[in-house]
Amino acid sequence: MSGTNNTLRMQIGETREQYIGRAVGWCRNEYRKRRQRETCHVSHTANDVMCACERLFCDLGTFGTCGDCDDIGQEGIEYLNTGEMYELTVAFRTQRGGCFYGAAQEDILRAIERLKRG
Numbered sequence: 001m002s003g004t005n006n007t008l009r010m011q012i013g014e015t016r017e018q019y020i021g022r023a024v025g026w027c028r029n030e031y032r033k034r035r036q037r038e039t040c041h042v043s044h045t046a047n048d049v050m051c052a053c054e055r056l057f058c059d060l061g062t063f064g065t066c067g068d069c070d071d072i073g074q075e076g077i078e079y080l081n082t083g084e085m086y087e088l089t090v091a092f093r094t095q096r097g098g099c100f101y102g103a104a105q106e107d108i109l110r111a112i113e114r115l116k117r118g
Contacts, residue, residue, distance in 0.1 A: 006056065007055075007056060007057070007058040008022070008023075008026075008056055008057050008058070009058060009059050010059040016087075016088055017088060017102070019057070019059065019060075020060075020088045020089065020090060020102040021102060022057070023053055023057045023060065023090050023102075024090055024100050024101060024102050026053060026056070026057070027049050027050065027053050027090060027092070027100040028100045030049045030052065030053070031045060031046060031049045031092075031098065031100060034048070034049065035098075041094075042094050042097060042098040043067075043069075043076055043078060043092075043094050043098075045098075046078055046092040046094070046098055046100075047065055047078060049092075049100075050065050050078065050079075050080055050090060050092065051064075051065065053080070053090060054080055060080060060082075060089070060090070061082055061087075062080035062081055062082050062089060062090075063081050063082070063083060064080070064081055065078050065079065065080060065081065066078070066079055066081045067079060067092075067112070068112045068115065068116065069094070069115065070115045070116065070118065071116070071118070074094075075093070075094055075095050075115060076093070076094045076115070077091060077092070077093050077094070077108060077111055077112050077115065078091065078092045078094075079091040079092070079103075079105065079108045081105070082105060084105065085104070085105050085106045085109075086104050086105070086106055087104065087105060088102055088103065088104055089102070089103065089104070089105055089108070090102060091103050091108050093111075
């Protein structure tokens with residue numbers, strides 16, 4: 001299959017919000033498929049899915065995953081780092097089995113601070 005392009009670029013006229021929405025939708029579907037056959041902690045699966053998303057959605061402009069968890073390691077948040085506080089990105093919260101969503105890094109960091117405070 002030489003010559004195939006395994007990336008999903010932003011479409012002409014598509015906003016970053018719409019592009020992130022497509023990436024989040026892809027992450028949700030991929031996560032659901034992987035969790036059916038994996039037994040590791042949900043954060044490991046989510047991290048793998050986000051890394052795959054970053055490679056597939058090549059216009060995200062992200063630089064790997066970041067995140068943190070509460071003091072007992074039960075609840076956490078991971079996200080694709082854009083390097084910009086107000087930039088919308090893909091995030092994952094481990095609460096109740098896990099959920100992917102789109103949010104600005106500033107909002108994600110505030111949520112992490114709340115987790116750390118308890």
